[in-house]
Amino acid sequence: MTGGGWHRRLLAAHTALVYLFLYAPIAILVVFSFNSARQTAFWEGFTLDWYRRLLDNALLFRSVRNSLIVAGITTAVAVLLGTPAALALARLQFRGKRSTQALLYLPVIIPEVVLGAALVTFFGAVEMRLSLWTVVIAHVVFSVSYVAIVVRARLAGLDPALAEAARDLGAGPFETFRRVTLPLAAPGIAASALLVFTLSIDDYVVTSFVAGVGATTLPLHIYSMLKVGVTPEVNAVSTLLLAGTVVLIVLAHRLLSAETGDSK
Amino acid sequence: MPSPDPSVQIQTVTKRFDSVTAVDGVSLEIAGGEFFALLGPSGCGKTTLLRLIAGLEEPDAGTIRIQGSDVTRVPPHRRPVNMVFQHYALFPHLTVEENVAFGLRYKPLPRAGHAARVAETLALVRLAEYGKRRPDQLSGGQRQRVALARALVLEPQVLLLDEPLAALDPNLRKEVQVELKSLQRTLGITFVFVTHDRQEALAMSDRIAVMNGGRVEQVGSPAQVFEAPETELVARFLGATNVFTAEARRHEDGILSLQLPGGTEFSVPAGGPARLRREPVRFVVRPEKLALRAVPAPSEISLAVTVEDRVYHGASTEWTVRDARGERYAVFAQNAGLAGEALPFAPGSPAFLGWDPRHSVVLRES
Amino acid sequence: MPDFPKELPRKPGRAAYPLLLPTWLVLGIFFLVPLGLMFAVSFAERGTYGGLKPIADLGAYVRSGAFLGNYARSMGAIYLKIGWRSLWMALLTTVLCLVVSFPIAYYLAILAPRRWKGLLIGLVVVPFWTSFLIRTYAWMFILRTEGLINLILMGTGLLHHPLELLYTQTAVLIGLVYGELPFMILPLYASLEKLDRSLLEAASDLGAGRRQSFWRITVPLSLPGIVAGLVLVFIPSLGQFVVSDLLGGARSMLLGNLIQNQFAVARNKPFGSALAFELTAAVLLLLVAYAVYARRRGGEELL
Numbered sequence: 001m002t003g004g005g006w007h008r009r010l011l012a013a014h015t016a017l018v019y020l021f022l023y024a025p026i027a028i029l030v031v032f033s034f035n036s037a038r039q040t041a042f043w044e045g046f047t048l049d050w051y052r053r054l055l056d057n058a059l060l061f062r063s064v065r066n067s068l069i070v071a072g073i074t075t076a077v078a079v080l081l082g083t084p085a086a087l088a089l090a091r092l093q094f095r096g097k098r099s100t101q102a103l104l105y106l107p108v109i110i111p112e113v114v115l116g117a118a119l120v121t122f123f124g125a126v127e128m129r130l131s132l133w134t135v136v137i138a139h140v141v142f143s144v145s146y147v148a149i150v151v152r153a154r155l156a157g158l159d160p161a162l163a164e165a166a167r168d169l170g171a172g173p174f175e176t177f178r179r180v181t182l183p184l185a186a187p188g189i190a191a192s193a194l195l196v197f198t199l200s201i202d203d204y205v206v207t208s209f210v211a212g213v214g215a216t217t218l219p220l221h222i223y224s225m226l227k228v229g230v231t232p233e234v235n236a237v238s239t240l241l242l243a244g245t246v247v248l249i250v251l252a253h254r255l256l257s258a259e260t261g262d263s264k
Numbered sequence: 265m266p267s268p269d270p271s272v273q274i275q276t277v278t279k280r281f282d283s284v285t286a287v288d289g290v291s292l293e294i295a296g297g298e299f300f301a302l303l304g305p306s307g308c309g310k311t312t313l314l315r316l317i318a319g320l321e322e323p324d325a326g327t328i329r330i331q332g333s334d335v336t337r338v339p340p341h342r343r344p345v346n347m348v349f350q351h352y353a354l355f356p357h358l359t360v361e362e363n364v365a366f367g368l369r370y371k372p373l374p375r376a377g378h379a380a381r382v383a384e385t386l387a388l389v390r391l392a393e394y395g396k397r398r399p400d401q402l403s404g405g406q407r408q409r410v411a412l413a414r415a416l417v418l419e420p421q422v423l424l425l426d427e428p429l430a431a432l433d434p435n436l437r438k439e440v441q442v443e444l445k446s447l448q449r450t451l452g453i454t455f456v457f458v459t460h461d462r463q464e465a466l467a468m469s470d471r472i473a474v475m476n477g478g479r480v481e482q483v484g485s486p487a488q489v490f491e492a493p494e495t496e497l498v499a500r501f502l503g504a505t506n507v508f509t510a511e512a513r514r515h516e517d518g519i520l521s522l523q524l525p526g527g528t529e530f531s532v533p534a535g536g537p538a539r540l541r542r543e544p545v546r547f548v549v550r551p552e553k554l555a556l557r558a559v560p561a562p563s564e565i566s567l568a569v570t571v572e573d574r575v576y577h578g579a580s581t582e583w584t585v586r587d588a589r590g591e592r593y594a595v596f597a598q599n600a601g602l603a604g605e606a607l608p609f610a611p612g613s614p615a616f617l618g619w620d621p622r623h624s625v626v627l628r629e630s
Numbered sequence: 631m632p633d634f635p636k637e638l639p640r641k642p643g644r645a646a647y648p649l650l651l652p653t654w655l656v657l658g659i660f661f662l663v664p665l666g667l668m669f670a671v672s673f674a675e676r677g678t679y680g681g682l683k684p685i686a687d688l689g690a691y692v693r694s695g696a697f698l699g700n701y702a703r704s705m706g707a708i709y710l711k712i713g714w715r716s717l718w719m720a721l722l723t724t725v726l727c728l729v730v731s732f733p734i735a736y737y738l739a740i741l742a743p744r745r746w747k748g749l750l751i752g753l754v755v756v757p758f759w760t761s762f763l764i765r766t767y768a769w770m771f772i773l774r775t776e777g778l779i780n781l782i783l784m785g786t787g788l789l790h791h792p793l794e795l796l797y798t799q800t801a802v803l804i805g806l807v808y809g810e811l812p813f814m815i816l817p818l819y820a821s822l823e824k825l826d827r828s829l830l831e832a833a834s835d836l837g838a839g840r841r842q843s844f845w846r847i848t849v850p851l852s853l854p855g856i857v858a859g860l861v862l863v864f865i866p867s868l869g870q871f872v873v874s875d876l877l878g879g880a881r882s883m884l885l886g887n888l889i890q891n892q893f894a895v896a897r898n899k900p901f902g903s904a905l906a907f908e909l910t911a912a913v914l915l916l917l918v919a920y921a922v923y924a925r926r927r928g929g930e931e932l933l
Contacts (some may be wrong), residue, residue: 007840011737015750018734022757022811025768028778032771042781081656084649094646103657109917110665111869113886114906117893121671121903122664141661144653164320165353167340169367169418173645175341179366183357202761205871205886209893222763226876230771238764245760253752 026242033235050236060237063221066132070217071200074139078196081140082147083189087181089148090155091163104149107142115142116209123210130212138210139203143196150195154188155181194252198245270329271296271422271454272317277326279312286312288478289326294422294456294471296331299448301465302458303489304475305501310458313475314424317456318347331421341370346415347424351431352407354399360386360410361395367418385417388447405436416451423448425457429464441468462502466490474498493548494628504548504625506593512539520545520626525589530565530621536628546627551596553623556583556609557616564618569593571609581607585617593617672903673697682900700904709888709905716885719799719874720867723806727814727863728856730807735818735855736848740825751819758812766876769805770796773877797879805873810866814859821855822848854927861920865913885909 033051037044054060088094089101107115119138123130162184166176204219211220218241225234272294279287287309294300302310315321317328319340327336335343346367355363364382373381386392389409399407408428415423428444429437445468448455459465465472466486473483474497482494493499496507513521513529520534522545532547539545560566569585572592583595595617601607609615675683675696685691703709738750757765772778773795780792795801825848833843849856871886878884883891885905892902 008741011733011741015734015737015742018730018811019753021808022754025765025772025808026757026760029764029768029771081653085653088646088649092646094644097646100650100654103662104653107657107661109865109913111866111886111909111913113869113871113889114668114910115661117889117902117906118664118668119660120893121668121899122660124899125667137660140656144656148653159351159353161349161351161353162355164340165347165349165355165414166366168318168320168345168347169414170341170370171367172339172341175370180355198759202763204763205890208890219761219763222761222767226763226767226770230767230774230777234767235771238761238767241761241764246756249756249759 029235030239030242033232033239035232035235038232050232051240053233054236054240057233059216060221063216063218066216067201067218070132070135070139071197073136074143074200075193075197077136077140078143078147079189079193082144082192083151083185085144085148086151086155087177090152104145107145108149112203112205116206119206120209130210130215132212132215134210134212135207135215135217138206139196139200142206143200146196146199147189147192150192151185151188154185154191158184190255191252194248198248270294271298271331272456273327273329273332274313274317275327275329277313277316277323277328279309279316279321279323285478287316287323290475290478290480291326292473292480292483294454296454297452298454299445299468299470300454300456301469301472302456302475303460303462303465303472303501305460308475309478310460310475311426314347314426314456314458317422318345318424319343320347344421345424346418346420346422347426348408348411348415348428350426350428352399352411354407354410354414356399358398359395360391360397360399360402363399363410364414364417366414371418381417382413385413388416389413404432405440408432408440412447420453422454422456425455427458427460429459429461437464444468474501476501491550492625496546496548496627499548499625499627504550506549506551506554507546507627508549508624509544509546512541512543512545514541515539522547522624524565524567526567528565530624532621532624532626534626546629547624548627549619549623549625551582551594554593554595554617554619555597556585556595557618560616561618563620565621565624567617569615569617571611571613571615574607574609574611576607583609585615587617668903669907671900672700672907674900675699676898676900700901701908703901704904704908712883712885712888713908715799715882716868716870719802719806719870719884720864722803723810723867724814724860724864726803726807727810728859731811731814731818731859732856735815735822738815739819739822740827751816754812754815754819762809762872763876765809766805766873769801769808770876773801773804796877797882799878799882801877802874802882802884805877806867806870809873810863813862813866817855817858817862818852819855821852821858825851854924857920857923861916865916868913869909 032043034046034048035043036047036049085100085104089097089104116138119134119141120130123134128134158181162180163176166180167173171179202219203217204223207217207220208223211217222234222237225231225237270293272292274290274292276289276291277287278285278289290309290313292313302313304310312321316323317330319335319338319342323336327334329335330344335345355366358366361379361382364385365378368378368381382395383392386395389412391406391409391413394402394406394410399410402410408431425444429440432440441464444455457468469486471483471485472489474481474489476497482489482498484492489498490502493502493504499505499507508524510522510524513523515521515534515538518533518535519531520539521529521531523529555564556571557564557566567587569587571583572586573584575582578599580596580598583597584592585595586592599607671682674685677683691697704713734754738747738754742750770777774780775792775794775796777796779795780789783789784792829847829851830843833847838846869886870884871890874882874884874887875890878887886909889902889905889909892898892905896902
């Protein structure tokens with residue numbers, strides 16, 4: 001129902017303000033990463049100094065490497081576990097289906113502090129030393145759920161007649177999966193992989209509980225920088241991270257819309 | 265009647281889904297090379313039966329044989345049967361050629377021969393130049409032909425079609441009816457198709473099985489189910505909605521004598537178990553076999569009625585009339601009058617409903 | 631891949647088990663067991679060096695009621711205060727998000743030109759993909775005494791002393807709303823998008839004015855989206871840790887911070903575990919309530 005002229009304009013203005021609210025803080029961060037002033041928000045001059053300082057920061061690079069390793073392994077494991085699970089949930093009826101669904105939703109629902117606390121208690125009890133591996137385990141726990149949920153949704157949207165047609169034409173169950181179901185589910189699998197990769201790279205709370213010494217990930221490193229205080233180096237790191245994210249999003253968007261011919 | 269070479273034999277097959285019995289002890293034989301229709305209203309079990317033949321569902325009881333071999337427990341990818349799905353189920357990520365070639369991989373034909381076979385079949389359905397296109401670039405009719413080609417390229421013994429005309433534009437349907445019929449005659453394989461449209465079934469099939477509530481009500485040629493329905497369900501579904509009740513007098517040597525409420529007596533051929541004297545018997549007369557008369561004709565059975573409604577259909581006219589007891593009947597007549605002539609028997613006028621006694625079709629009571 | 635039998639399996643679901651086994655194992659061992667362990671620990675007492683105090687007589691321990699010690703302690707005034715504060719913050723965040731999100735969701739779903747819709751919704755989602763830490767840090771940068779807001783206010787002469795914006799409950803609120811906004815906008819948008827415009831036209835045809843149409847048709851029909859948004863924002867806000875740690879001070883400690891504190895600083899795992907379970911219980915209760923609501927309405931899935 002189109003409102004009168006002023007209704008529409010009011011809503012449009014509100015929308016613009018919300019976008020401003022969402023993006024202004026990020027923009028400010030980026031802009032001030034080039035500010036040569038150290039302590040204040042007062043603009044003193046353009047500089048790339050803070051970025052140069054980052055290049056010398058070996059710890060920072062180590063934490064980036066750690067984050068990438070963890071995210072990579074997590075994504076691979078989560079996709080390998082979550083995709084068959086999604087297949088089973090989407091296509092088959094079996095005893096324990098309801099409990100399995102509940103089990104998969106729990107890691108997503110439980111507050112991160114609780115998950116982190118439970119895991120560190122567990123690792124302590126089984127006397128497993130905290131390290132990068134405990135981080136991977138923790139990330140896999142919540143990532144599998146995301147993969148299963150996203151891929152299942154994608155599978156549910158597929159026409160069941162397609163799999164039936166494949167079987168009718170002579171493809172056994174494995175062939176049907178390989179030649180029809182998998183290619184059609186691929187965009188969903190790719191999307192879920194991207195999602196869990198991002199979640200893993202960005203995770204702070206759970207990681208803070210289970211990371212061992214020397215297993216600092218990027219968010220942990222950034223956090224320690226933040227706790228020390230506001231410094232332009234943090235602005236610089238933030239800007240780089242943002243740039244990386246934007247590149248990833250654009251790439252993902254190109255990939256996904258090329259595959260399916262539709263957007264998002 | 266068992267035929268020398270039955271293509272599909274269904275023996276007391278039952279299929280249940282939770283508490284619903286979709287197919288209830290159905291037995292059917294379809295001959296080789298037949299164009300066979302499963303006709304009935306939605307929910308009658310015709311699609312389930314088709315899927316049972318395809319192997320996409322497994323029966324809870326009974327057996328299914330194809331060309332003599334028991335395929336009841338054989339999965340769909342091993343049956344010599346292929347299906348054209350109602351919405352075609354073309355693989356969106358493959359081209360037309362790749363779709364058609366899909367099943368060839370599971371046949372003994374070496375890879376080198378696939379392209380030729382695909383091209384041959386595409387030519388058969390007149391889609392020779394569309395090989396490299398994708399399904400979303402085709403029209404509904406073209407997609408159907410791809411689905412047909414995809415199934416036919418595998419040279420199945422039986423081709424199943426699920427409501428083949430339902431998804432098409434109405435103007436396209438007649439054309440496709442003719443095409444399918446000629447295709448079947450050219451190939452000579454058994455076609456079994458499911459429809460809820462009686463015109464389709466009458467126009468295309470060699471034999472029709474009319475189904476309702478999971479059971480087969482009657483199997484016969486189009487003329488048989490149309491002109492001689494055996495049960496009220498078949499009669500109504502095929503449009504013979506005029507049901508009359510009479511009393512049996514004598515039933516001997518296949519001739520049944522009946523007496524109508526008004527006293528008129530007539531005889532009609534009727535098989536089945538002998539009817540007892542005074543037993544109520546129901547029969548139908550098709551609307552186009554009824555005529556409205558100003559005075560009763562001596563050779564006809566006549567019933568006094570009042571015209572209730574008259575609808576002009578262009579080439580024909582349909583009347584609804586009511587007898588003394590309030591029963592309604594439909595009468596159908598071709599408009600053979602001259603242009604500008606008023607239609608006879610306006611609503612409200614009295615008339616006589618007349619028909620040749622031989623057009624009375626006695627119903628078998630369940 | 632599982633070994634499929636030559637004939638159709640009698641029970642069609644048996645193939646599911648090999649597909650799910652790895653997931654069951656991983657989640658069973660690394661999720662259910664830790665939770666169960668933590669639950670057990672919540673009944674123990676803190677040992678001298680941060681571990682668990684050994685229990686000499688389990689029977690007596692249970693009978694005396696001492697095993698509920700941590701839970702009883704969590705009902706103490708200080709801790710209840712933190713609990714209520716968390717609840718209040720989550721509530722406030724949710725309501726603010728709803729109020730801010732509804733107009734924009736409405737505009738995007740119903741009034742925005744079709745060409746721009748995809749892009750505009752994409753722009754709402756992009757912040758979700760960027761680091762939460764960074765987005766929270768941005769507010770640290772803006773709200774601090776040497777930050778942008780104070781700079782502008784002092785620079786224009788409106789103030790002579792900087793405002794203490796950071797390390798307050800207000801700062802936490804801003805940070806929370808900022809982080810959760812996309813999670814409210816998206817479900818609202820999804821629900822409003824599905825709204826059948828012809829219903830509004832019918833209402834207008836039957837005599838309803840714009841305001842009446844809004845309250846009697848638009849709002850009730852977008853209710854599933856509203857409820858989904860409320861759930862998606864309220865629950866994470868309850869367990870919030872990062873925002874209150876970075877933007878809040880001692881006076882704005884929330885439940886999440888308290889739990890983390892017990893584990894990392896106070897080294898009181900039993901007490902921390904008890905608190906963690908209380909938080910989990912609250913969350914699960916809300917979700918069960920949501921599930922009941924959703925089932926009664928029948929249909930729309932949350933995720």
